[in-house]
Amino acid sequence: MKEIIEIGKKAKEAAYELAHLETSAKDSILRGVATNLVKATASILEENRKDLENAKEMGLKGAIVDRLTLNEDRIRGIAEGLEQIAGLEDPVGEVLEMKKRPNGLMIGKKRVPLGVVGVIYESRPNVTADVGGLCIKTGNVCVLRGGKEAFNSNMAIVSIFRDVVAGMGYNPDMIQLVTNTTRESANALMKLNEYLDILIPRGGAGLIRAVVQNSTVPVIETGVGNCHVFVDTSADLEMAKDIVVNSKTHRPGVCNAAESLLIHKDIAEKAIPLIGQALLDAGVEVRGDAQVCSLLEDAREATEEDWATEYLDYIISAKVVGSLKEAISHIHTYGSSHSESIVTSDYGNAQFFLDRVDAAAVYVNASTRFTDGFEFGYGAEIGISTQKLHARGPMGLKELTTTKYVIYGSGQIRK
Amino acid sequence: MKEIIEIGKKAKEAAYELAHLETSAKDSILRGVATNLVKATASILEENRKDLENAKEMGLKGAIVDRLTLNEDRIRGIAEGLEQIAGLEDPVGEVLEMKKRPNGLMIGKKRVPLGVVGVIYESRPNVTADVGGLCIKTGNVCVLRGGKEAFNSNMAIVSIFRDVVAGMGYNPDMIQLVTNTTRESANALMKLNEYLDILIPRGGAGLIRAVVQNSTVPVIETGVGNCHVFVDTSADLEMAKDIVVNSKTHRPGVCNAAESLLIHKDIAEKAIPLIGQALLDAGVEVRGDAQVCSLLEDAREATEEDWATEYLDYIISAKVVGSLKEAISHIHTYGSSHSESIVTSDYGNAQFFLDRVDAAAVYVNASTRFTDGFEFGYGAEIGISTQKLHARGPMGLKELTTTKYVIYGSGQIRK
Numbered sequence: 013m014k015e016i017i018e019i020g021k022k023a024k025e026a027a028y029e030l031a032h033l034e035t036s037a038k039d040s041i042l043r044g045v046a047t048n049l050v051k052a053t054a055s056i057l058e059e060n061r062k063d064l065e066n067a068k069e070m071g072l073k074g075a076i077v078d079r080l081t082l083n084e085d086r087i088r089g090i091a092e093g094l095e096q097i098a099g100l101e102d103p104v105g106e107v108l109e110m111k112k113r114p115n116g117l118m119i120g121k122k123r124v125p126l127g128v129v130g131v132i133y134e135s136r137p138n139v140t141a142d143v144g145g146l147c148i149k150t151g152n153v154c155v156l157r158g159g160k161e162a163f164n165s166n167m168a169i170v171s172i173f174r175d176v177v178a179g180m181g182y183n184p185d186m187i188q189l190v191t192n193t194t195r196e197s198a199n200a201l202m203k204l205n206e207y208l209d210i211l212i213p214r215g216g217a218g219l220i221r222a223v224v225q226n227s228t229v230p231v232i233e234t235g236v237g238n239c240h241v242f243v244d245t246s247a248d249l250e251m252a253k254d255i256v257v258n259s260k261t262h263r264p265g266v267c268n269a270a271e272s273l274l275i276h277k278d279i280a281e282k283a284i285p286l287i288g289q290a291l292l293d294a295g296v297e298v299r300g301d302a303q304v305c306s307l308l309e310d311a312r313e314a315t316e317e318d319w320a321t322e323y324l325d326y327i328i329s330a331k332v333v334g335s336l337k338e339a340i341s342h343i344h345t346y347g348s349s350h351s352e353s354i355v356t357s358d359y360g361n362a363q364f365f366l367d368r369v370d371a372a373a374v375y376v377n378a379s380t381r382f383t384d385g386f387e388f389g390y391g392a393e394i395g396i397s398t399q400k401l402h403a404r405g406p407m408g409l410k411e412l413t414t415t416k417y418v419i420y421g422s423g424q425i426r427k
Numbered sequence: 428m429k430e431i432i433e434i435g436k437k438a439k440e441a442a443y444e445l446a447h448l449e450t451s452a453k454d455s456i457l458r459g460v461a462t463n464l465v466k467a468t469a470s471i472l473e474e475n476r477k478d479l480e481n482a483k484e485m486g487l488k489g490a491i492v493d494r495l496t497l498n499e500d501r502i503r504g505i506a507e508g509l510e511q512i513a514g515l516e517d518p519v520g521e522v523l524e525m526k527k528r529p530n531g532l533m534i535g536k537k538r539v540p541l542g543v544v545g546v547i548y549e550s551r552p553n554v555t556a557d558v559g560g561l562c563i564k565t566g567n568v569c570v571l572r573g574g575k576e577a578f579n580s581n582m583a584i585v586s587i588f589r590d591v592v593a594g595m596g597y598n599p600d601m602i603q604l605v606t607n608t609t610r611e612s613a614n615a616l617m618k619l620n621e622y623l624d625i626l627i628p629r630g631g632a633g634l635i636r637a638v639v640q641n642s643t644v645p646v647i648e649t650g651v652g653n654c655h656v657f658v659d660t661s662a663d664l665e666m667a668k669d670i671v672v673n674s675k676t677h678r679p680g681v682c683n684a685a686e687s688l689l690i691h692k693d694i695a696e697k698a699i700p701l702i703g704q705a706l707l708d709a710g711v712e713v714r715g716d717a718q719v720c721s722l723l724e725d726a727r728e729a730t731e732e733d734w735a736t737e738y739l740d741y742i743i744s745a746k747v748v749g750s751l752k753e754a755i756s757h758i759h760t761y762g763s764s765h766s767e768s769i770v771t772s773d774y775g776n777a778q779f780f781l782d783r784v785d786a787a788a789v790y791v792n793a794s795t796r797f798t799d800g801f802e803f804g805y806g807a808e809i810g811i812s813t814q815k816l817h818a819r820g821p822m823g824l825k826e827l828t829t830t831k832y833v834i835y836g837s838g839q840i841r842k
Contacts, residue, residue: 028759032783111804117793119803126815127785205639209815224620225643230816251838258840344443366833368447370542378532378836387841388534388832389526400541400624400829401645402817414815417803418781421793423666425673426802 013200019155019188020207023128026185027153031125035102037180038148042098044176046091049141052172053087059164060137067161075265079135080162090141090169093392097145100391103410104151107418118420123413125151127209130201132157132223134215137165144173144187146394150412153186155208157201159215160193167191202227209414214395217322232403234395237267237350238322239380242274242339242365243283244356251377252355253287256328258379259353261294265324267396268351268373268383272319273330274339275304280332284308291328300330319346336361340368347371350398351380372398372405428615430607434570435622437600438543442568445601446540450517452595453563457513459591461506464556467587468502474579475552482576490680494550495577505556505584508807512560515806518825519566522833533835538828540566542624545616547572547638549630552580559588559602561809565827568601570623572616574630575608582606617642624829629810632737647818649810652682652765653737654795657689657754657780658698659771666792667770668702671743673794674768676709680739682811683766683788683798687734688745689754690719695747699723706743715745734761751776755783762786765813766795787813787820 049056060082067077103123110120129152133139140156147154158166166189174184190197201211205228212232213223224233241259243252259270273291275283280303288298288308298304299314311330318329319342333339336354343352353375354365362376373383383406385393390408397403403411464471475497482492518538525535544567548554555571562569573581581604589599605612617626620643627647628638639648656674658667674685688706690698695718703723706713713719714729726745733744734757748754751769758767768790769780777791788798798821800808805823812818818826 028783028785031785113802113804117797124785228640230645230814232816248838254838254840262841362835368443370443370446370539371831373832373834375834376836378834378839379841381841382532382834382839383832387528389528399645401647404829405832414819416786417788417798417820419788419790419793419797420777421791423663423669424793424797425669426677426794426796 013192013196015192016190016197016200016204019190020128020204022185023153023155023188024207026183027125027127029183030148030153030186031127031151033151033182037182038102038151039098041148041176041180041182042094042145044180045141045145045173046094046098048172048176049087049091049094049169052168053084056087056165056168057082057084059168062164063162070161072161076135076161080137080165082137082165086138090138093142094145097149097392100149100409102149103413108415115424116422117424120418121415122418123410124416126412126414128153128155128207129412130155130157130204130208130211130229132198132201132211132213132215132219134159134219135162137162137169139214140166140169140189142392143394144170146392146409146412148186150409152412155188155190155201157190157198158193163193199226202229205229212395232395232397232407233399234397235267236322236348236398237269238272238320238346238348239268239270239351239353240272240274240343240347241270241353241355241380242333242343243276243279243287244336244354244358244361245276245278246357246361247279247283247355248357249279249283249286252283253290255353255355255377255379256287257290257294259381260291260296260328261326262379262381264326268380269324270353270380271322271328272346273328274333274342275330276336276339277332277334281307284330288330295326297327298330299327301332303332304330322348336364340365343369343371348398350396351375351383353378353380372396428607428611431605431612431615431619434603434605435543435619438568438570438603439622441598441600442540442542444598445563445568446542446566448566448597452597453517453566454513456563456591456595456597457509457560459595460556460560460588461509461513463587463591464502464506464509464584467583468499471502471580471583472497474583477579478577485576487576491550491576495552495580497552497580501553505553508557509560512564512807515564515824517564518828523830530839531837532839535833536830537833538825539831541827541829543568543570543622544827545570545572545619545623545626545644547613547616547626547628547630547634549574549634550577552577552584554629555581555584555604557807558809559585561807561824561827563601565824567827570603570605570616572605572613573608578608614641617644620644627810647810647812647822648814649812650682651737651763651813652684653687653735653761653763654683654685654766654768655687655689655758655762656685656768656770656795657748657758658691658694658702659751659769659773659776660691660693661772661776662694662698662770663772664694664698664701667698668705670768670770670792670794671702672705672709674796675706675711675743676741677794677796679741683795684739685768685795686737686743687761688743689748689757690745691751691754692747692749696722699745699747703745710741712742713745714742716747718747719745737763751779755780758784758786763813765811766790766798768793768795787811
């Protein structure tokens with residue numbers, strides 16, 4: 013596809029320039045964009061209105077329309093996000109380790125930008141600014157392929173980035189929006205190995221699966237979270253109740269929300285009525301196994317399918333397990349290796365759970381909702397990786413870099 | 428494909444056991460295998476002879492047959508390699524960083540095994556033992572898909588691994604050889620996302636390309652090296668001569684050998700006859716641009732294709748460039764981002780080259796041949812990554828691990 017190849021070429025060209033920009037220049041761009049976004053609020057909202065009208069015509073539903081919607085507050089929030097990124101430490105250029113070999117070679121490992129980052133995403137126009145800001149800060153050129161439902165809003169935001177970059181005398185192709193929003197353009201990006209160093213899908217499970225299945229460009233898989241809270245025999249039940257309710261209801265539509273509750277059989281009789289009722293009171297539908305249903309009147313019966321479901325809604329599955337090991341086995345069978353939590357006061361069980369559960373983030377006595385770049389102290393987040401290669405868990409600025417070896421010699425040849 | 432899915436299931440099961448083996452147990456396995464390999468020399472050589480006879484019937488040529496051939500020395504070498512791996516530090520379990528967040532959460536990043544590592548490779552039976560050893564040391568289950576030309580040798584080696592593991596009471600499926608060596612089994616591995624965490628192709632450019640193009644499992648791309656040595660105006664020409672000849676001829680068939688020589692125009696008249704003659708004397712065919720040919724009688728004229736060719740042979744392309752920037756631009760146009768070296772005595776040019784050249788390893792005044800896990804001090808190597816995700820350059824034990832976040836809480840919920 014011609015447009016995509018042209019974009020790739022331009023991106024590659026711009027990458028060499030951006031990779032070597034001083035931190036101060038990159039921060040000036042981010043602050044300039046933040047200022048101009050706020051100044052251009054009226055025209056951005058006008059473009060956003062076009063998208064919202066089209067969305068109505070397309071018959072799009074509540075949550076999507078909400079994610080698509082911009083307003084003064086949200087634009088100010090986007091600008092503040094860029095200011096925050098400008099205030100973070102620049103990871104590029106750091107030498108992680110340097111050692112002297114017996115032959116005198118000095119071998120260092122230096123952090124450098126990845127190069128060209130492609131992102132395929134849906135609905136939310138704020139992703140455009142977030143990704144643009146994170147990529148510029150880390151010296152990466154970005155190629156943005158947003159959804160057609162947000163095209164006008166995305167274009168308005170990208171234009172502001174490009175104008176600021178060009179106004180400072182740099183190559184505006186550091187940030188490019190793909191104007192073709194058909195499936196073909198997404199597919200072409202997935203095969204653009206010559207120009208893209210990495211491709212990140214951000215959106216629903218369907219989008220992520222399609223990119224993982226079809227991309228020959230290295231992909232970072234993000235997002236799907238079937239997270240569990242396991243309440244152990246020795247748990248402080250009040251703490252367990254608070255953690256379960258928070259994990260489930262603090263924001264049910266996101267990937268680090270709990271979807272399943274596991275309870276040790278030895279405390280089932282006390283724990284299920286207490287925690288179950290708290291969930292019901294918070295408006296959560298509880299889908300339990302036979303024992304849960306017998307102890308909680310308003311629970312409905314769970315099916316096999318429930319254990320594997322990421323509801324992203326006010327629904328939770330609940331099951332009694334015979335042991336810590338059974339809990340872990342259940343988590344490995346049905347979980348998505350995102351965030352898993354145990355509530356316990358037993359030291360050995362806490363350590364065993366931390367050690368044995370294979371997931372991006374494993375918690376003792378805390379809500380699964382903390383798996384987040386900001387909560388982890390990274391100041392920013394480009395996504396939460398649920399795969400094992402390159403990055404796992406919340407990805408901040410460092411995860412948008414790679415390394416290269418720099419070797420200082422004095423004439424060494426290999427014997 | 429049924430065999431592959433069965434292997435995947437067994438691998439996944441074994442992975443949880445292997446991930447939590449103590450270092451001492453893993454090292455005992457490696458030392459046991461080393462001992463038994465040497466003891467079984469006669470029977471391994473018998474199996475190897477079957478492969479060599481089949482190879483003759485298949486009409487395979489010199490280099491492949493050489494790589495396929497085992498003898499007492501090579502088997503002893505393989506065993507010593509395993510002993511060495513046993514002596515290395517176990518990377519698994521290290522907590523890379525741990526910090527306390529304002530809410531009291533202690534968030535640590537812990538090194539853990541990847542899980543199940545698939546490797547598709549050709550000819551060399553020593554890869555079987557190398558990969559097996561590196562994976563066991565790092566707590567990873569491996570699924571080995573060797574070429575059919577080495578099947579009997581690979582099977583003999585894997586059987587020794589499995590017997591030692593089983594003899595110590597562990598699950599032998601920690602290491603499995605795919606017995607189906609058709610293209611279908613390789614293709615099935617490339618789609619085995621449910622069970623494989625990573626797939627590494629080791630072999631020729633064709634194999635690597637096929638895996639990168641077809642795999643939905645995350646791939647680490649290894650190997651192709653079109654490496655350059657650039658001789659700057661201020662170079663010590665004797666040093667330059669030694670580095671160029673060493674980079675080219677120390678072992679021409681490997682990926683870190685130099686394939687192209689770039690010379691600054693201001694020293695062309697002195698450098699080309701000196702370095703060119705040394706290359707010719709070492710039996711290297713020099714394919715030069717017009718100026719190289721005019722200064723070196725026995726050079727033949729290079730075509731455009733030569734600049735992009737990885738010869739893996741006693742051939743080098745040679746070109747005069749007008750500036751350091753032109754040299755870097757040439758490297759970025761034709762290189763494969765593997766290993767690049769500048770010979771210079773100018774501080775600024777050295778730093779500029781290190782900074783600007785985008786490659787896995789960038790050298791000042793040293794041979795490109797040093798890009799190697801052993802030379803870098805890792806004690807072992809599973810391959811040399813030429814991509815940017817997860818690992819770049821020589822991959823040792825650490826590159827066979829990922830991380831997970833372990834979070835110690837005391838009841839924290841998200842506000």
